[in-house]
Amino acid sequence: MVRIREPHEWPSTVDEAQAVQERLRPSVRFAEPPEVRSAAGLDVAYRGSDELVAAVAVLDVASLSVVDSVVVRGVAEFPYVPGLFAFREAPPLLTALERLSVEPDVLVCDGQGLAHPRRFGLACHLGVLTDLPSIGVGKTALGSYDPPGEQRGEWTPLRLDDEVVGRALRTQRGVKPVFVSVGHRFTLDTACDLVLRLAPRYRLPETTRAADHLSRTAPTRP
DNA sequence: GCGACAG
DNA sequence: ATCTTGTCGC
Numbered sequence: 001m002v003r004i005r006e007p008h009e010w011p012s013t014v015d016e017a018q019a020v021q022e023r024l025r026p027s028v029r030f031a032e033p034p035e036v037r038s039a040a041g042l043d044v045a046y047r048g049s050d051e052l053v054a055a056v057a058v059l060d061v062a063s064l065s066v067v068d069s070v071v072v073r074g075v076a077e078f079p080y081v082p083g084l085f086a087f088r089e090a091p092p093l094l095t096a097l098e099r100l101s102v103e104p105d106v107l108v109c110d111g112q113g114l115a116h117p118r119r120f121g122l123a124c125h126l127g128v129l130t131d132l133p134s135i136g137v138g139k140t141a142l143g144s145y146d147p148p149g150e151q152r153g154e155w156t157p158l159r160l161d162d163e164v165v166g167r168a169l170r171t172q173r174g175v176k177p178v179f180v181s182v183g184h185r186f187t188l189d190t191a192c193d194l195v196l197r198l199a200p201r202y203r204l205p206e207t208t209r210a211a212d213h214l215s216r217t218a219p220t221r222p
Numbered sequence: 223g224c225g226a227c228a229g
Numbered sequence: 230a231t232c233t234t235g236t237c238g239c
Contacts, residue, residue, distance in 0.1 A: 044229075046230050080230075082227040089229070111228045121228070138228055179228085 002097035002104075005131040010077065010091060017084045021120040024128050028120070029185045033106055033133035036061055036194060040097070040104035041207025042126070044089045045215035050076045053218050054092035057210035058104045061197060064206045070096040071218045083117045086125040097130060106186075107134035108198065108207040113183035115142050115158055115166040127184025134183030135191040137205055141168065141179045148177050153196055155180075167192055171199040178203060 006027065011017045038058055045053045052075070058068040072095045078087040089111075097107075113123030113136030121142075127134030143160035145168040152173055158166040158181070166181030169192050178199075180191050198205035204212075 044230085046229085048231095052230090080229065082229090085228055116228080136228085140228065142228055 001100050001102055002130050002132065004094060004098070004129055006129045008129055010087060012078070014081060014084065017078070017087050018118065021118050021125075024125065025118065025120045027128045028114070028124050030182065030187070031185050032187050032190060033185055036105045036133075038067065038102070038104045039106050039108050039194065039198060039207050040100070041108050041205065041209070041211035042093050042096075043110045043208060043211035043215050044092065045212070045218075047220065052076050052089075052092060053215045054089065054096050055211045055215035055218070056093065056096040056100060057207060057214055058100060058102055059198075059207050059210060061194075064198070064200075066210055068100055068102045069210070069214055070099045071214055072096040072099070073218070085111055086122040090122060090125050090129075093126060094129065097126075105133070106194070107132050107183065108194075108205055109134060109136045109183060110138075110208050110211070112136040112138050112142050112179065113166070113181035115160060115179060115181035117142075117160070119165070121181070121183070123181065123183025131184075133185040135186050135194065136166075136181045136183050137195055137208060138179040138181075139204070150174070155192060169195060171196060172201075172203055175203045
């Protein structure tokens with residue numbers, strides 16, 4: 001039920017890929033998202049050198065229960081190059097989004113949004129192409145930060161090139177923070193509020209955990 | 223030349 | 230991401 005709204009192509013070289021990011025970047029919007037009742041978690045698991053499994057799980061934010069999910073198997077069409085992560089994972093994730101039977105209110109991506117060398121990480125890419133509000137929640141930082149306070153909810157700015165591109169957010173006390181950045185049609189404050197609502201018990205949002213579990217446990221092709 | 227480098 | 234044992238904690 002998710003539609004692709006933006007014309008796009010999948011390049012095969014690093015130069016072309018960077019050009020695509022530069023072209024799409026101006027479409028990123030910085031705003032307050034409409035009410036967030038459902039959130040889609042997206043993740044990709046790898047098997048072997050080029051086989052991958054993309055999964056999307058839509059959760060009801062109030063109950064954190066899974067209301068819909070799709071798993072797509074595929075082959076990596078682009079090598080892993082830091083900064084060009086989206087060209088590897090976005091294609092199968094978009095296919096999965098199109099096969100959803102409901103349209104999620106927001107996308108919670110496993111990776112960065114604006115916290116990216118050209119300010120156009122996976123979350124921005126998926127947000128712009130679908131025109132859905134999106135955020136990036138990374139497990140490792142792209143940029144520098146000071147450790148946030150130990151209490152859940154505490155955060156510090158994440159900087160890249162002397163610019164604030166996101167936040168290091170503590171979702172649980174005693175665990176490493178996650179790195180939140182805006183993808184599309186979001187505000188950093190609202191993005192962090194949402195991540196905290198989605199992560200009441202564990203370090204990572206339940207959306208990411210659900211998608212990760214699906215991609216990891218999907219049966220191997222016969 | 224050396225280290226960094228989302229997943 | 231993935232390759233991998235035991236171990237501490239809830």
